[in-house]
Amino acid sequence: MERPAWAPEGVDMTQASPARMYDALLGGSHNFEVDRQAAEMAKKLVPDLPRVALSNRAFLRRAVRFLVDSGVRQFLDIGSGIPTAGNVHEIAQELDPQCRVLYADIDPVAVTHARTILSGNDRADAFEADLRKPADLLERAKATGLIDVDQPVGVLLVAVLHLVADEERPGELVSALHDAVPPGSFVAISHLTSATRPEDAAKLGNNAAQQNKIGIHFRSRPDITAFFDAWTLVEPGVVELPQWRPESDRDQHETPGRSLGLAGVGRKD
Numbered sequence: 001m002e003r004p005a006w007a008p009e010g011v012d013m014t015q016a017s018p019a020r021m022y023d024a025l026l027g028g029s030h031n032f033e034v035d036r037q038a039a040e041m042a043k044k045l046v047p048d049l050p051r052v053a054l055s056n057r058a059f060l061r062r063a064v065r066f067l068v069d070s071g072v073r074q075f076l077d078i079g080s081g082i083p084t085a086g087n088v089h090e091i092a093q094e095l096d097p098q099c100r101v102l103y104a105d106i107d108p109v110a111v112t113h114a115r116t117i118l119s120g121n122d123r124a125d126a127f128e129a130d131l132r133k134p135a136d137l138l139e140r141a142k143a144t145g146l147i148d149v150d151q152p153v154g155v156l157l158v159a160v161l162h163l164v165a166d167e168e169r170p171g172e173l174v175s176a177l178h179d180a181v182p183p184g185s186f187v188a189i190s191h192l193t194s195a196t197r198p199e200d201a202a203k204l205g206n207n208a209a210q211q212n213k214i215g216i217h218f219r220s221r222p223d224i225t226a227f228f229d230a231w232t233l234v235e236p237g238v239v240e241l242p243q244w245r246p247e248s249d250r251d252q253h254e255t256p257g258r259s260l261g262l263a264g265v266g267r268k269d
């Protein structure tokens, strides 16, 4: 199996990764056979899964626009994924070209591809980092010079916390980020949930663990809401993905009451 030019050296092409599986679900081209097979298998179990991914991307776009409208001009996008249409820097810089965006991801394919796309954009960058080591991530984010922690930051944790196990204390990671940013900052979170379709959630979670050795943690509504404990939730609170400040019918990829994701935005007062 030959390594494609976009894949960084040393990447394991025999093991599916969440970033590349998600890219495959969205119809992207930065994934390997093993990722496509994993995505196909997941789609067999839950055929509308690509709609969940689209719905999540639509939430991300609306949340970024909301944050820019709320005065945020710098974004730290953690678990940013493999760039696809409608990336955070495109949305934010279209509204205000002064917006700065720093992408962080644990997956080297995601970071390499982001850097390629961002070359020539001196207000956006990407680096490899682990959300589970927030002190290190924040230190390195500051060192890039793109994020000024004396100014409000838009922290994006979009479809990433469900990849962190309970034992890794995801709530404490969100709290550490809260403590690191000044008042006026926001966090946007989306998360796969067991609240709406528990059977589908269980099927996908078990399949990911058994077939791909990937831990996906579908959480309950109270568990997801608890991530905002230190923040002030903005309206409409924690809701299904398509219900968070919908803008147009084109955003409505999932049937109301059946979204596999919940989302919310919190402000630091």
Ligand SMILES: C[S@@+](CC[C@H](N)C(=O)[O-])C[C@H]1O[C@@H](n2cnc3c(N)ncnc32)[C@H](O)[C@@H]1O
Residues within 6 Å of the ligand: 018, 019, 020, 022, 056, 057, 060, 078, 079, 080, 081, 082, 104, 105, 106, 107, 110, 129, 130, 131, 132, 157, 158, 159, 160, 163
């Ligand atoms: C489902 S994708 C979401 C991508 C993007 N945020 C979106 O919503 O479209 C999840 C991303 O989180 C990344 N990720 C998983 N665990 C992580 C960790 N501990 N630290 C940083 N990134 C992580 C994966 O590599 C993947 O790119």
